[in-house]
Amino acid sequence: MRIARRLEAISPSATMGMKVKADELRAQGKDVLSFAVGEPDFPTPANIVAAAKRAMDEGQTKYTAASGLPELKQAICEATRRDLGLDYTPAQVVASNGAKHSLFNIAQTLVQPGDEVIVLSPYWVTYPDQIAFCEGRPVIIETRDEDDFQPDLAQIRAAVTDYTVAIILNSPCNPSGAVYERDVMEGIAEIAIEHDLTIISDEIYKHILFDGRTHLSPAQLGDEVRARTLIVDGVAKSYSMPGWRIGWVLGPEPVVKAMGGLQGQMTSNPNTIAQWATVEALTGPQESVAEMNRQFERRRDFVVEQMAQIDGVTCATPRGAFYAFPNVSAHYDRLVPDAPAGARSDALAMKLLSENLISLVAGSSFGDDDYIRLSFAAGMEQLEEGLRRFTAAFA
Ligand SMILES: Cc1ncc(COP(=O)(O)O)c(C=O)c1O
Numbered sequence: 443m444r445i446a447r448r449l450e451a452i453s454p455s456a457t458m459g460m461k462v463k464a465d466e467l468r469a470q471g472k473d474v475l476s477f478a479v480g481e482p483d484f485p486t487p488a489n490i491v492a493a494a495k496r497a498m499d500e501g502q503t504k505y506t507a508a509s510g511l512p513e514l515k516q517a518i519c520e521a522t523r524r525d526l527g528l529d530y531t532p533a534q535v536v537a538s539n540g541a542k543h544s545l546f547n548i549a550q551t552l553v554q555p556g557d558e559v560i561v562l563s564p565y566w567v568t569y570p571d572q573i574a575f576c577e578g579r580p581v582i583i584e585t586r587d588e589d590d591f592q593p594d595l596a597q598i599r600a601a602v603t604d605y606t607v608a609i610i611l612n613s614p615c616n617p618s619g620a621v622y623e624r625d626v627m628e629g630i631a632e633i634a635i636e637h638d639l640t641i642i643s644d645e646i647y648k649h650i651l652f653d654g655r656t657h658l659s660p661a662q663l664g665d666e667v668r669a670r671t672l673i674v675d676g677v678a679k680s681y682s683m684p685g686w687r688i689g690w691v692l693g694p695e696p697v698v699k700a701m702g703g704l705q706g707q708m709t710s711n712p713n714t715i716a717q718w719a720t721v722e723a724l725t726g727p728q729e730s731v732a733e734m735n736r737q738f739e740r741r742r743d744f745v746v747e748q749m750a751q752i753d754g755v756t757c758a759t760p761r762g763a764f765y766a767f768p769n770v771s772a773h774y775d776r777l778v779p780d781a782p783a784g785a786r787s788d789a790l791a792m793k794l795l796s797e798n799l800i801s802l803v804a805g806s807s808f809g810d811d812d813y814i815r816l817s818f819a820a821g822m823e824q825l826e827e828g829l830r831r832f833t834a835a836f837a
Pocket residue numbers: 480539540541542543566612615616644646676677678684687688689
């Protein structure tokens with residue numbers, strides 16, 4: 443069978459080879475510890491699970507409007523008012539099967555062949571592929587650990603061309619843990635206004651913030667910025683609901699309506715039971731969000747402290763999300779001397795898995811081969827043993 447050419451834009455999953463190897467080692471009885479996953483290790487809070495059960499018992503098992511239940515859209519608007527102080531109407535919301543689906547809807551709705559979208563590296567793996575799938579061109583701008591992964595405004599400005607239609611922001615950032623400073627966010631907003639760009643703001647980690655930080659969305663920077671911003675959010679991370687698959691977009695009504703139409707022919711509504719569970723997540727008690735955040739912060743402190751003791755490894759302190767992204771490149775010549783440029787982090791990740799029985803994700807998957815990503819969405823005991831093995835690998 444012939445496979446359509448557009449599928450060439452989709453790269454094979456970088457973690458797949460690692461997973462096969464990890465399974466093989468486990469089958470041999472080896473105790474492999476995984477720090478590769480991008481999901482919280484906590485169970486979904488009980489009140490949310492109870493709401494899903496209630497929905498099923500009450501027969502909420504049919505289709506809903508393709509873009510989501512009115513009750514869910516209302517709950518998203520209320521939560522956005524509470525968390526960001528911004529007023530949106532239900533007509534400005536489209537709920538989807540996770541934030542990844544929301545981002546795909548955005549790419550399909552905004553990007554035409556030849557359009558350019560600015561992506562800041564290290565980036566979440568999915569962004570460039572989704573843009574390329576729509577025959578757009580991701581334009582990558584690098585950020586570095588020595589700058590705390592804050593983007594350089596002059597570089598962004600220089601990257602804008604007549605073809606640029608949007609810029610994707612992800613603060614707090616997966617994988618770097620960066621949280622963009624207000625002046626950086628304001629600078630990006632200014633560039634977006636000047637060049638008529640859409641800001642796609644992936645805020646899925648907005649509740650996972652450390653050192654007393656509060657979240658800043660570009661949409662909070664005034665009406666002019668908000669009118670060109672699409673906020674992407676979801677319940678996967680903050681409410682520990684990755685498997686429930688609910689995400690959403692908030693933005694100007696015509697774009698949201700177009701995305702709803704697309705979704706109507708693509709997936710119809712996101713899972714009805716999960717939509718009701720999300721209503722409870724957003725409008726019910728919020729203590730579990732704060733509690734999970736406290737645990738992530740304790741783990742962050744531990745990981746950063748351990749990394750600081752490893753010679754030749756530098757790790758910018760994650761300000762949010764649940765990943766550490768250490769620069770391990772000083773060890774490449776010694777540990778993976780034969781690995782080809784651009785795939786040295788892959789070789790190191792494979793070595794750490796085979797020899798030290800820890801699974802991490804190579805930085806190359808996020809656009810920067812000097813780094814490796816360690817998820818601290820894992821229990822303290824597992825982290826202690828994992829960091830012991832990580833440290834031993836570089837000794
Ligand atoms: C930056 C970022 N955006 C979006 C998502 C996708 O979230 P969802 O599970 O709601 O599709 C993830 C998940 O790893 C992520 O890290």
